[in-house]
Amino acid sequence: MGKVLKADTDNAAAGSIDSLLGYNLKRAYMIFRDDFRNSVENAGMTPRAMSVLAQIVEMPMITQSDVARRLGIERSGLVAIIDELEKGGLVRRAAVPGDRRSQALVPTAQGHKRIRAILQQVQAHEANLLSPLNPQEQAQLLHMLRKLRHAHGNDSTP
Amino acid sequence: MGKVLKADTDNAAAGSIDSLLGYNLKRAYMIFRDDFRNSVENAGMTPRAMSVLAQIVEMPMITQSDVARRLGIERSGLVAIIDELEKGGLVRRAAVPGDRRSQALVPTAQGHKRIRAILQQVQAHEANLLSPLNPQEQAQLLHMLRKLRHAHGNDSTP
DNA sequence: TATTGTTATACTCTATAACTATA
């Protein structure tokens, strides 16, 4: 057969799991997850709590339901995370004028400081993990993952 | 500020989780995992069982421990999976001449047939999921994920 | 001593379902 796409003949038998994107996504994800566990998570912040805090800092006064939708997770799972963040003084629940059902989430000064520090730490770790790829490849990888995600909708189907 | 890497200014505030590779890897992985659940897994094959079967087909007479090492999972978790595959007539345990501790794993004719069918099915689904990326991008994505994985070692650190 | 397969166990993550108070 003729010249197919280069990556297909890279290394592994086509028709094996090594040629499946899903499998390779999982393995790559595991590399990053494990590293996270050995660094940031030991400092008492789970990946989820981090993404939640980041979301709140990015959009102050966002409601819990909206955070859940944006991150593609369940509302119910958020409660404990917000509790924890609030207990740590990083976030507080505030009343929403005009809708007494909702709780708006506001980052504290400490929350701002904390997410900045964590993001820096994670970025440093990621730079390390990504060092096998050159800068162009790193940018491409990020670009394509984002493109995939946005093409499939930011929030999970309810 | 000057022109940085294109992907960095794509869409989201740099310094948010949307610019983290780990986060985007997870979200992309979730897209593929969810699709798998709604298709192949409903036909009675988990992602793990599939990767194990594929591995055995690719390397007949591989031992359980070696499968575990290659897939980056624990030996203990393999037992139930092999039991299941064996019960389904896709694989059988065989004695290893010269080492009575090991169990070599051999695919049956049915096992061959099954993994071929499943791989085809998964590839079709992946082609669909990947359609937002052009063929070159798809190849690049696969290439970089593989590169990452192999750079960080094929097996998880014990 | 180290390794293989195995079992039993525990833990993490996350989803589901049901409730309440609002709208």
Place this chain on the structure above:
DNA sequence: TATAGTTATAGAGTATAACAATA
């Protein structure tokens, strides 16, 4: 009736620790 937050519960997925047989 639908939505927000909450609670309790259950399930998947996976790791850890220990054990017997064998090297």
